[in-house]
Amino acid sequence: MNREQTDKIISEIDDKYIDEAACITQAGRTDADEKVRRRSVRIRWGIIAACLLIAALIASTAVACAKEAKEYREAIDFFNLNGLSAEGLTRTEVKEVYRDISTKNYTNSKTSDVIMKAVPGLELQEKDLSPEEIEAINWDNLRMKVYPGGISFRLYSPPSGLINGLECYKDRALLWRTDFEEYFILNYWYSEDGTAVYLHKCEKKDGTIVFSDDYNIALIDNTGKVIWNTKLEHTYVASNVAGILSNDDSTWTAIGYGVVREPWHKYLFFERYDANGNRISTHQTEFDDKGVVIQCAARMGNGFIISTGEQSLTPSASSTLLYVDRKGNVLEEISYETDDCYYVITDMVAFHGRLYLAGNEFSKQYLDRSDLMEQYKQSSSGIALSSDEVTRFVWEHFTAVLLVCDPENWQLDIFCSVCGSEAGLLSSIDPDRLGWTVERISSAYYSPYTSSHTFEGTSRVIQYEFDPRGRLIDRKETEDIVYFSR
């Protein structure tokens, strides 16, 4: 059908739909509006808390104005369009919340309630730490991983310098400590069913630590006792385990990738272990993307969801998610990217039928290293950057995001984000509460002498909680501090 006929058809759309669509805005848009406003709403926690009293005063002294009806209609349109609930709000409150969101000038306590309950794409804003708070950070007590619900882990090293001990804390009180005297701890994953550990075997010879070619996986129960410790029976010349997941039936699945040579091939592998650590099945799938690794993995329905991407701290692409069945067959492949940013997934969890993904947003501007260094030079003398400068830069460019995916259509979208932060971990705190830890960068400094990263510093852990409908129901500022490097 030609253009004119198409014109004619579209022109005939009913008046009521034309009118409905017009009421969303009556203002023409300028070029500046072309910029994508990816996240709609900001919450300034401090301001909201401080303005509770002001809001109450405003409510008690509110007077009707001539534009009341018009403004109310606009507010209701806005609520409907954005899936906000006006339930329990007075007419005045509906207008005030609308005004707050439109002007980004948060004066009403109801605004945060409304936003927290509904808006996908919510941008959460954390306050900056004061110099006194940064000064008070105890560097000797840094956690390595902080899970929602108050569980945290710390690796410790004996004088030999190897990391071969793992400590588990609940609300910063030591729960257990487990040593692996002949192993170096490469990674670990906590779940209610226990903590699975990935180990590299080593031994001390003539006072020197020598690594063998053997890799093990082990399971620690919730008292710190090692339930099993099993050698990985691989024939790969190189491999890495990216996740050891409980199957909820006392079996566990190790997911990773391995490389064979002559000819070169890379494989995803899925190995299932019984309650005693015996391997009961193994599957592998070709995965020949060079430079691509598995970033994290999670169970989902009858299969697994795997995040793949670059290992680099400065990626040139977003993560690609693979949904695979238990035999490793790839059933879906999805990714998420915007004009301005890449998204690298760091943790995932299925919760009430939806997949939640924690990750970091990488501004493409930040990733342009030469441009970045130019900014440095312009903003300071040489590379002798102050911690304040670096911290401000990091706050501006680093954003933690929580994405959500509906497995019905595999559509992926940003659920909420936190500026100046890195994504932490996701897990169900209880059957009806999803927890997400976010590492709010407290201080950062330029680290020119390290080859693997440019910035390092510390982050304070904030925990957000969501209900089964995805509504934000709580936020806690924990006392946990984690190390940060990028």
Next chain:
Amino acid sequence: MDDSKIIEIFFERSEQAITELSAKYGAICLHVAENILGNRQDAEECVADAYLAVWNTIPPQRPELLRSYILRIVRNLSLKKYHENTAQKRNSHYDIALEEIQDCFSSPSSVDKEIEAEQIARVIDRFLEGLDRPDRIMFVRRYWYGDSMGDLAGLLHKSRHYISVRLSRLRKSLKQFLTEEGVVL
């Protein structure tokens, strides 16, 4: 001012009616015209012509929805002007939107070749009726108003990527709906 009051002033033949109409709906009229024409000056001319058309048609007409009445006139005048300017490079937001949706109507069935645009539009109305309000608004804003992806992202507080994916799915659904209704093969 209330729409019914503005119409009353038109009936009184007071030029104040045009001032009120312009104050209330001028911005969105200009927005629609500019989306189609991609040119501010032409858009302003079309909007001015539309005011005159409203002046000439009210009375005797008394539109139920004044906003869509004026917008429809603006759109028709803008399209007319746009077709007059076919020598110009086609690069307006509306062009891009039109190209997107053209594919939905690309294969009129042999049986239904005679279906008039208006009849197809009624099928589209039924399709729109079945959509969620945000999807319906997104669709109408894109294809009737000719809003850009950036406009829609701003209006609906979503990412451009989200808008793009959502519209693609809506077009796919529309095509399927039109097929089921026997409008296209």
